[in-house]
Amino acid sequence: MTDYLANASDDIMGQRIFFSVGEPSGDLHAANLIQCLKRIDPSTRVRGFGGSKMIQAGLDLDFDLTSMAVVGITEVLPKLREFFRIADIAEGCFKRGEVDGVVLVDFPGFNWHIAKRAKKYGLPVFYYLPPQLWAWGGWRVKKMKRYVDRVFCNLPFEKEWFEDRGVSTTYVGHPFFDSIANTPLDSKFIARWRDSGRLQVAVLPGSREHEVHRIWPMQLQIIRQLAHEFPEVEFLAATLKDSHALWCQSQLSASDQGLPIHIFSSKTSEILELCDCTLMKSGSVSLEVMARGKPAAVMYHVSDMTYAIGKMLVKCQYMSLPNLMAQAPLMPEFLSHGAIHSRSSRRSIEAITQEMVKLLGDPQYRQLQRQRLRELASLTAKSGATQTVAQNILTDLQPRLELRRRNRLEMTPVDANPVDANPFGGNAADSRRAKAA
Structure with a gap:
């Protein structure tokens, strides 16, 4: 992981967001979201699971989950143990208080475990490009209601479907149209x-x-x-x-x-x-x-x-x-x-x-x-989904950021030693242990 210690006194004052993305298409949409978050608030820091496009956008990578993209029961079963090991990496970050919120993108079989572990530590959870529960496995909406604070849905009829089942939902459109609008052709x-x-x-x-x-x-x-x-x-x-x-x-x-x-x-x-x-x-x-x-x-x-x-x-x-x-x-x-x-x-x-x-x-x-x-x-085919999601996430996380800033201002000089600080919370030794995990 990147060594942030030199900039810790500045970076610790921004939002710290954990991403969990396991699909190549999700890597693209999450990368665009990261860029948008950083345009709105350059102090925002992001870490977690993703792919090469997210890294280029500024993700501090904990694991390349897109390399394990699978579909279907027969593809998932051989990799179950590895998936749980990766989920443990995320929980370590949550337990050490290194993030302020969690963004999940698609990949529900794995991301339910990330959402559950995040809520265990009281973290806000956002689901972007949610699973199509209305198509199959509708019983999983109970997990969505229990573990996810807000769903950003992409199809027009999804908002009513989720809200009828008690899930806080915002319709934003599909980010693929943002990618089309923002990517110049060769x-x-x-x-x-x-x-x-x-x-x-x-x-x-x-x-x-x-x-x-x-x-x-x-x-x-x-x-x-x-x-x-x-x-x-x-x-x-x-x-x-x-x-x-x-x-x-x-x-x-x-x-x-x-x-x-x-x-x-x-x-x-x-x-x-x-x-x-x-x-x-x-x-x-x-x-x-x-x-x-x-x-x-x-x-x-x-x-x-x-x-x-x-x-x-x-x-x-x-x-x-x-x-x-x-x-x-x-x-x-x-x-x-x-x-x-x-x-x-x-x-x-x-x-x-x-x-x-x-x-x-x-x-x-x-x-x-x-x-x-x-x-x-x-x-x-309307663009603007990515901007809407970024603004909503930063707004929803603002109270946590303000609380952290107040707590930092109240810290004693000994407590605020920049040598031990890192932008995701915890201390330098914790950060090295997280990297080793």
């Missing part, structure tokens, strides 16, 4: 690929490594069929990380070398801006697809166990966010489970291919889908 990249004069399909295999490993082989089968039927079409694949792009490239066989496939990392927005339609794994990027008005076929693949449990628990009709917001299948969805060569996967690949053939071969259908998405975007 104009040179767009100019380079726009000149191709061909129909272009964006291919999005997901943001987690295990998702890419499941989805890309299925997408590759679809691409092979489409390339045969539409030789004038080219496919631009967008991955989150360089390692994902390299893995996707490695899966191309010798017979694939003539396929018009181009794989890039960190160019998702540019590729979506260019494309005529999208073949994508379900995820929050569907909001950007909607905002840019790009017709899409959405695919989702899970293990057999996750599928069986989901059939019993999931109550909502759709899985992609634009469809949930519209309560209509603006983006046709295709769910499969089991091995890539399972009957379910084969059926899904066939159905997705048919939908993509329709999008590529019927300009009127493609335009209709584009128009429906743009109509929804005009109602929902």
Whole structure:
């Protein structure tokens, strides 16, 4: 951890906020929130669990939780012991009085434990990008009510749902629209690929490594069929990380070398801006697809166990966010489970291919889908969520900050020895022990 001792006399007077973020998309939104918090109050200090984007925004990292992003029962069980060890790191910070409040972003299976431990020490807890309890596992709202002080919800209907169940909730909109509005596109990249004069399909295999490993082989089968039927079409694949792009490239066989496939990392927005339609794994990027008005076929693949449990628990009709917001299948969805060569996967690949053939071969259908998405975007794609959340968090934590400032002013010169201070509370020895944990 960063050595703050030289600046402790100044930094200790700002808010000290702990973040717990376990998803790559959450890393992006939390990074934007951290930047906004620091713009409003530069003395704000943040630490906790997150990823590379949060570190760049100013997070003092305790553990890179995004490296452990998992989905489904079968993926979680092998890592349970490690998750509890990480939660113990957070509790140590809470116990030593090193933070003033806790911000949770998505990742509910783990973050419930962080919320419970934070409340054990009387810390305010905020949930940003809350779990979709209205879709499945509605009984978990009792945990939300018990352990979370305020929920910042992102979908229009969520506020009423949470408040009807006694949860303090503020509707702020979705931060993905802030990211779209605030991130400039690579104009040179767009100019380079726009000149191709061909129909272009964006291919999005997901943001987690295990998702890419499941989805890309299925997408590759679809691409092979489409390339045969539409030789004038080219496919631009967008991955989150360089390692994902390299893995996707490695899966191309010798017979694939003539396929018009181009794989890039960190160019998702540019590729979506260019494309005529999208073949994508379900995820929050569907909001950007909607905002840019790009017709899409959405695919989702899970293990057999996750599928069986989901059939019993999931109550909502759709899985992609634009469809949930519209309560209509603006983006046709295709769910499969089991091995890539399972009957379910084969059926899904066939159905997705048919939908993509329709999008590529019927300009009127493609335009209709584009128009429906743009109509929804005009109602929902509003920026400003991140600023609203930051202002609310700092306002809610202000009484605790004022109390800490008063207590510091009342301290004796011996108590206020700056050599032993650190910006998250406790003393230097405690800080070193926290780092070692």
